[in-house]
Amino acid sequence: MARPGEQATAAPFVSVVVPVFNDEDHIREALESCLAQSDPDLEIIVVDDHSTDMTAAIVDDLADQDERVSRISHGENKTAFQARRTGVLAARGQYLMFLDGDDTLAHNAVEVLRNRVSARPDMVHFGCTITGRDGREHPGFAAKLLPPAPSLKGGSILRELFLEAKTFEGQVWNKAYRAAYALPLFEALSPDARVPRANDLPVALMLAACAQTYIGIKDRLYNYRFGSGNATDGLISTDRFKTLVNFRPAFDVLQRQIGSWPIPPNATDEIITRLRSQCIERSVRHLSQVASPNGRELETLLTEWPAAPILAALYQTFGKREADFLQFVGDPLKCANKPTRDAEVVALYLDQKGIGGMQRVASLQAGLLARAGYRVVLLAKMKREEFPYPVPEGVPFVELTPRETSRTEEFLDLYGGIELAVKEYGVDTILLHANYRAELLYLILGLELLPLRSILTIHNFSLRSVFDRSPRFGTLRAAARHSDCLAVLSETDEVFWRLSGVETVRYVPNPVEFTLAHGSLDDRSANEAEVGANDAASEPCDVLWFGRIQERTKRVSEVVRIFALVAQERPGSKLHIVGPVPRTDRVSFRRLQELTRALGIEDAVTFLPPATDVDALIRSSSVVLMTSIIEGFPMGLFEPLLAERPVVMYDLPYLEVPKDNPGIFRVPWGDREKAASVILDLLEDDVRRTASARSGLAALKERFSERAVLAHLRGAIEVSRAQTVTAEGEWPGPEDRRHEAILFDQLFRLFHDSLGAGRSESQRNEVEAFYNTWHGSRTIRYSERLSVPIIAVRRITRRFRAAFRHTQV
Numbered sequence: 007m008a009r010p011g012e013q014a015t016a017a018p019f020v021s022v023v024v025p026v027f028n029d030e031d032h033i034r035e036a037l038e039s040c041l042a043q044s045d046p047d048l049e050i051i052v053v054d055d056h057s058t059d060m061t062a063a064i065v066d067d068l069a070d071q072d073e074r075v076s077r078i079s080h081g082e083n084k085t086a087f088q089a090r091r092t093g094v095l096a097a098r099g100q101y102l103m104f105l106d107g108d109d110t111l112a113h114n115a116v117e118v119l120r121n122r123v124s125a126r127p128d129m130v131h132f133g134c135t136i137t138g139r140d141g142r143e144h145p146g147f148a149a150k151l152l153p154p155a156p157s158l159k160g161g162s163i164l165r166e167l168f169l170e171a172k173t174f175e176g177q178v179w180n181k182a183y184r185a186a187y188a189l190p191l192f193e194a195l196s197p198d199a200r201v202p203r204a205n206d207l208p209v210a211l212m213l214a215a216c217a218q219t220y221i222g223i224k225d226r227l228y229n230y231r232f233g234s235g236n237a238t239d240g241l242i243s244t245d246r247f248k249t250l251v252n253f254r255p256a257f258d259v260l261q262r263q264i265g266s267w268p269i270p271p272n273a274t275d276e277i278i279t280r281l282r283s284q285c286i287e288r289s290v291r292h293l294s295q296v297a298s299p300n301g302r303e304l305e306t307l308l309t310e311w312p313a314a315p316i317l318a319a320l321y322q323t324f325g326k327r328e329a330d331f332l333q334f335v336g337d338p339l340k341c342a343n344k345p346t347r348d349a350e351v352v353a354l355y356l357d358q359k360g361i362g363g364m365q366r367v368a369s370l371q372a373g374l375l376a377r378a379g380y381r382v383v384l385l386a387k388m389k390r391e392e393f394p395y396p397v398p399e400g401v402p403f404v405e406l407t408p409r410e411t412s413r414t415e416e417f418l419d420l421y422g423g424i425e426l427a428v429k430e431y432g433v434d435t436i437l438l439h440a441n442y443r444a445e446l447l448y449l450i451l452g453l454e455l456l457p458l459r460s461i462l463t464i465h466n467f468s469l470r471s472v473f474d475r476s477p478r479f480g481t482l483r484a485a486a487r488h489s490d491c492l493a494v495l496s497e498t499d500e501v502f503w504r505l506s507g508v509e510t511v512r513y514v515p516n517p518v519e520f521t522l523a524h525g526s527l528d529d530r531s532a533n534e535a536e537v538g539a540n541d542a543a544s545e546p547c548d549v550l551w552f553g554r555i556q557e558r559t560k561r562v563s564e565v566v567r568i569f570a571l572v573a574q575e576r577p578g579s580k581l582h583i584v585g586p587v588p589r590t591d592r593v594s595f596r597r598l599q600e601l602t603r604a605l606g607i608e609d610a611v612t613f614l615p616p617a618t619d620v621d622a623l624i625r626s627s628s629v630v631l632m633t634s635i636i637e638g639f640p641m642g643l644f645e646p647l648l649a650e651r652p653v654v655m656y657d658l659p660y661l662e663v664p665k666d667n668p669g670i671f672r673v674p675w676g677d678r679e680k681a682a683s684v685i686l687d688l689l690e691d692d693v694r695r696t697a698s699a700r701s702g703l704a705a706l707k708e709r710f711s712e713r714a715v716l717a718h719l720r721g722a723i724e725v726s727r728a729q730t731v732t733a734e735g736e737w738p739g740p741e742d743r744r745h746e747a748i749l750f751d752q753l754f755r756l757f758h759d760s761l762g763a764g765r766s767e768s769q770r771n772e773v774e775a776f777y778n779t780w781h782g783s784r785t786i787r788y789s790e791r792l793s794v795p796i797i798a799v800r801r802i803t804r805r806f807r808a809a810f811r812h813t814q815v
Contacts, residue, residue, distance in 0.1 A: 018074075019047040020116050021099030021185070025089030027055040029107030030064060032231070037068050037075060039110035039229075045117035046074075051096055053089040054079045061107070087201035087259070090178070090209065094185075094192040101130070102183045104206075108231050109179065115227035119182055128217035129163065130182040134228040144232060151180055153222020163220045164269060168211060169276060174284055176207030180228050183213055191216055194266065199259050203252045204285070208260040211277065215267040241297040247306070250292045253285035254310045283319075286311055290319045293334055301336030304451075313455045314425070317448045318417040325413060326444040328481040335451070335484055344457060344490075345434040349380065349723045353427065353436040356386040357443060363516075363641060364465055368439050369395035370517035371719070376401055378716055383431045385424060402431065417445060421452050428458055435459045435723055437493070442482070450485045459726040462489040463514070466638045467660060468502040469749070473559075473636050473756045483508065490726035493719075495639040498660035501745035510729060512722040515662060516639045518710045520648060520703075547580040547612070548572070548689055550627035550651075553642055555587045555613075557594035563601055564633035564656070564678070570605040571682035576689065581607075584614040584623060624649035628695060629688050631681070636756065637661060643670060647703040652695050654684050659748045663710075669702015675755065 022040050026033055033052075040050045052065045054077055062077065069075040078092055094102060101119065105111060112118075112135075119130060131153040136144040154166045168174050191212055201208070242250065260281060264274050289307055296303055307316050324331040352375050356368045368384065373396075376382045382401045386393060390403045397403050404427045408419030427433065436458055440446050453460045462485055471482075486492040486508045493514040494500050503511040549572065551565045562583060569581040587595045602608040617623040624630065630646040632655035643663045646653050647670075655664065657672035664670040671688070673680040688695050708714075 017098045017100065018049045019045070019099060019120055020049075020101050020103055020182070021093075021097035022048055022050045022103045022105050022111070023090055023093030023097060024050060024052045024105045024107060025055060025086040025093065026052055026057060026061050026065070026107035027083065027086070027089075028057045028059045028061060030057075030060040032108035033061055034064050034068065036105060036107055036110055037065070039113070040105065041068070041072055041074065042113055043111070043116045044114045045120055047120075048074060048116050049097070049099060050075045051093045052077045053093045055086065055089045056080050056083040085200045085202050085205055087195075087199060087205035087209070087256075088197065090206075091192050091195055091197070094189060097185060097189075100185055102185050102188055104179045105228075106179060106230075110229040112225075112227045112229065118223070118225050118227060122221060122223055123182075123184075125219070125221075126184060127157075127219040127221045128184045128187045129213065129220045131167075131220065131222045132180060132182070132228065133224045133226040134180045134230050135226050136230045136232050138232050147232070148226075151175060151177065152224060155220075156222050158220040158222075160218055161269065161273075163217050164211075164214045164273065167214050169273065174207060174211070174281060176204060176210040178206045178210050178213070179230070181210075181213075183217075187216065187218075188213060195259070195263070199255070201255045201259055203250065204256040207281070208256050208263065211260060211281075212263060212267065215264075215269050240295070242292065242295045244296055244298070244300055244303065247292055247296050247303060251289035251307065251310075253289065257281060257285055282311070283315060286315050286319045290316075290323050293320075294323065294330075296334070299333045301334065303334040303336075305336055308455065313452045314418055314421045317421065317452045318414045321417045321445060321448045322413040328444070328447055328484075331447070332481065332484050335488075344459060346727065347434070349435040349459070349727065351381045351383065351431055351433045351435070352723070353383040353385050353424075353431070353433040355424065355436055355438045355440065356384070356388075357440045357446075359388045359392055363639075364439050364441065365393065366395050366641075367465075367516045369393075369397065370519060371437070372401050373398040374517050374712060374716055374719070377712075378720075381431070383427060383433060385427055385436075387420070413445075417448060420445070421449065424449075424453070425456060428456060433458055435461065435726060437461045437463060438489075439463050439465070441465075447481050447485045447488075450488050454488050459490040459723075461491045461493050461722050461726050462486060463493040464495070464499065467496075467636055467658075467752075468494065468499045469752055469756050470636060486511070490729060491722050493722045496660050496662045497741075498745040498748050501742050502749050505746070505749075510725050512718065512725050513662075514718045514722050515710055515715055516641075517712070517715050518641075518644055518706070520644070520707060545580075545582075545612075545626065547582040547627050548576075548629065549579065549581045549685060550584065550624065550630050550646075551581070551632070552584040552617070552623065552630075555583065555585045555595055555598070556591050557598065558591075559634060559636055561633045561635050561656075562598055564676075565631050566598065566601050566605065566607070566611065568631065568633070568678045568681045568685070569611070570607050571678060572685050572689075573607050573610050575682070575686055579610060579689070581611045582614055582627065583611065584617055586616055620645060621649055624651050627651060629654055629685050631685070632656070633681075634658070635675070639663065644706060647699050647706060650696055650699045650703075652688055652699045652702065654681055654688070656681070658752075660745075660752060663706070667702045667705050669699045669705070671698075 024033075024036065029036075037050060037052070040048065052075065054062050054065065056079070062079065065075065065077045069077060078096060080089065080092070090104060101123065103111075103115070103119075115132075118132070123130060133152055134148055136148045138144055154171075158166055261278060264277065267274075286307075289311075293303055293307070304320075320331060354368050354372055356365060358364055368386075372382050372384055376398045382398070384393075384397060384401055384403045385406055386403065387406045387408070389405050389407065390397075393403065404423070406420055406423040408416045408423070410416050424436075428436070436453065438450070438460060440449075440462070450460060450462065464482065483506055486503060490510060492503055492508055492511040494503060494511060495513070495515065497513050500511050500513045549565075549569055551562065553560055555562055557563060565581070565583065569579070573579045583598075599608075599613070602611045624646050628651065630642075630651050630653045632640070632642060632653060634640070634656070637658055640661070640663060643653055643655070653664075653670045655670060655672055656675040656677075657664075658675070664672055671684050673684060688698075
């Protein structure tokens with residue numbers, strides 16, 4: 007066998023460097039394609055990277071037959087990156103070509119090359135043929151790798167091959183390099199670097215950056231076997247995933263070397279940024295190929311790359327398909343330097359524009375925390391002038407206005423803005439007032455890796471997903487588990503989330519402003535239909551309903567039906583329905599008007615647009631009615647009592663506001679006769695109406711005083727710091743069981759309601775039968791057809807029979 011040191015009298019025209027590792031199935035064919043060249047003036051240097059199969063024996067057999075073949079062996083596996091370097095340092099040819107151990111050269115590759123290099127270019131770029139595992143060619147892929155121009159010089163070589171290309175294609179096997187310019191570059195590479203993936207990319211960039219002359223020819227001189235080696239286009243295992251996404255060593259090699267290349271600083275920055283993005287995007291693409299995720303795949307990526315571009319790429323790839331993404335999310339990834347001191351600087355994050363309860367809560371919370379001695383920062387996805395409520399004095403308002411050109415840029419801007427604000431103001435705790443959006447889960451995963459504590463606030467009742475027939479719960483549960491604390495609006499919600507596996511959860515009521523501010527109902531942003539005249543708001547009425555005229559959640563039709571019973575017993579009674587009509591509810595609004603005509607009460611019902619003087623609006627009425635099917639923390643219950651008017655409502659037993667309140671009269675949901683009876687009694691007794699409202703307001707002021715709300719809020723902040731909830735007796739205790747019973751009762755009421763429209767009679771009957779079986783405390787048989795993605799039904803139903811023996815809901 008010929009050895010590298012046994013040099014011939016004249017240097018060959020081409021040195022073909024062949025890095026191999028366990029290529030026994032293809033190496034003979036690869037080498038024979040070299041030996042069969044129409045121009046035989048070449049040497050073939052095979053660098054065996056510590057193969058454990060018959061590769062070395064096959065190479066030696068061919069070397070014994072032809073002295074142009076030689077083998078160099080590594081004593082350990084150093085990756086193809088070092089194998090190429092070893093081969094180049096041993097090469098004697100005027101030009102260098104690279105051949106992978108499972109590919110072949112066209113029979114005339116050397117001849118064509120010789121005929122085209124009379125001007126001695128540094129780089130010759132040629133075409134290729136790409137063949138899949140099934141033997142079919144891939145002309146589209148091959149076309150992407152064609153030379154971009156017939157000739158290039160200087161900086162235009164790097165620009166055309168990489169900077170202006172959509173992606174970095176780092177192949178070295180479809181190019182030949184003049185040895186005199188390439189050899190010093192390979193010598194400068196560290197002999198200790200190990201690059202298991204994308205090992206040719208930093209080399210290809212280096213050679214392009216340092217080349218001065220380039221020619222491109224379209225002749226297909228290389229046959230690439232797609233699907234061999236590290237290439238993959240099917241499902242993969244987790245171990246295979248970890249191998250395929252090991253791009254970081256290639257990136258690190260490039261970062262160390264790029265400073266010595268003759269390129270301007272802006273090109274250096276662009277290459278580093280784009281290469282990082284490309285490595286991350288390809289890693290995320292491989293993530294979607296994992297056949298049986300174990301939940302640790304994301305952790306693998308986050309240990310190699312910064313969180314922001316990883317999460318941005320995931321957001322770009324998965325977007326609203328959170329269910330697909332969640333399978334790759336394992337246990338929470340905690341930042342190593344989370345603050346353990348007491349909270350000092352609290353940021354409130356708000357992601358929704360417009361006039362609404364969430365914005366109002368953020369404004370009130372900011373003032374509450376500032377008065378309590380915290381330093382407070384407001385972070386909002388809006389400009390300062392778009393924020394509709396007061397910003398407390400001394401509280402910075404940070405505008406987060408991300409680009410919306412792509413999901414990736416939007417997320418990078420948003421996360422980067424939060425990260426900068428955290429550093430600038432020294433934030434140690436962040437409260438997220440976030441509507442459910444696709445970016446929420448990705449954002450929380452990113453915050454988890456910053457040196458601060460996060461508190462996620464849920465502004466809806468926990469069973470809202472059942473009502474919406476949405477898979478949202480799974481995403482919210484994941485977001486909650488990756489937050490340091492979950493803040494919810496009721497004790498029932500707290501029990502729900504604990505049953506769902508979220509341990510660090512606390513009930514935190516919204517702050518309450520015990521004044522009637524002008525304009526708090528003037529939400530014109532959603533109003534597309536005028537429903538009346540403003541001057542009618544000052545006219546007296548017996549019954550008032552106000553809010554968004556949104557039938558699905560507010561059930562305004564129930565208000566009309568209840569009032570019809572009132573008017574039947576008390577002719578001459580008046581009902582005012584006040585509020586905006588969302589664009590999506592125009593049809594429902596027309597049906598509501600038709601219902602008043604069908605019930606014969608159209609002359610007694612007045613529809614009005616939002617009022618500007620809330621106090622005058624409520625005081626013009628005698629009783630306020632509320633018939634929502636679901637609520638979170640309804641501020642509409644405070645305002646009537648502030649105006650000394652009682653409220654009659656369909657009972658939502660999980661709500662905290664109406665509990666034990668003498669000014670709020672609760673009747674079973676859907677019991678119109680009972681609601682009408684209570685209203686009639688109140689209309690006949692002016693003294694009782696006023697006294698009950700005043701007593702109700704006093705109860706609210708005591709229960710939701712600034713001191714009480716602050717205590718709950720401080721409790722959530724402490725939970726986020728300690729990462730645990732202090733046990734208060736055995737759990738679940740009797741009160742927890744009562745909340746479980748409330749949850750299950752509401753679960754089936756909402757689920758049954760969600761099946762009421764657009765569902766078959768058999769489905770509705772099935773739900774009803776299941777509900778009745780459960781409610782009668784008989785044996786519960788779980789049905790897969792009734793599965794809802796909202797609660798661990800199997801887990802909690804074991805407790806319900808016992809709960810209902812001791813509880814009356």
